[in-house]
Amino acid sequence: MDDEEARTRLLDAAEELFYRHGIQAVGMDRIRAASGVPLKRLYRLYPAKESLVTAYLERRDRRWTAGLRASVATSAQPPVLAVFDWLAQWFSEPDFRGCAFLNAYGELGAAAPEVVRVHKAELHALLAELVPAGAPPALADQLLVLVEGATTVAALSPGPEPARRAREVAKLLLSK
Structure with missing residues (x-):
């Protein structure tokens, strides 16, 4: 999986989880699990939850x-x-x-x-x-x-x- 695919998977998971459950109720590990993207790559692409929230929005x-x-x-x-x-x-x-x-x-x-x-x-x-x-x-x-x-x-x-x-x-x- 390249970075573009990883971004897409992460944003798809973030959108579904944040929209359904709320931003504060969803942790990065839950997004990692839903996306199938390794935690190390998640944090390389989105160093903080705030950056993932911004990208999702x-x-x-x-x-x-x-x-x-x-x-x-x-x-x-x-x-x-x-x-x-x-x-x-x-x-x-x-x-x-x-x-x-x-x-x-x-x-x-x-x-x-x-x-x-x-x-x-x-x-x-x-x-x-x-x-x-x-x-x-x-x-x-x-x-x-x-x-x-x-x-x-x-x-x-x-x-x-x-x-x-x-x-x-x-x-x-x-x-x-």
């Missing part, structure tokens, strides 16, 4: 954002509403456990990796790109609150309904 950010962008780009719905349609699908996935970035912040607080803040800033920027021309500047802020609120509600009660309800509010905001 950075990869998740790229995948999550790319998935959202692709869905919006191919949707027949207005772009802002397509965001909530995508969220409804995500919230319905069997392994949905809420927002990995908010979960990380909830566990680690101010010690959470910077990628948590970067992810939220990127989400805000994406929403700002999608609002119709001439919309009030605050609309992207309001949409971010809807997205985050729906995600939090769905973490407690998985399924598409929180996204559907947030979509209805977004429709009202767009009609103003």
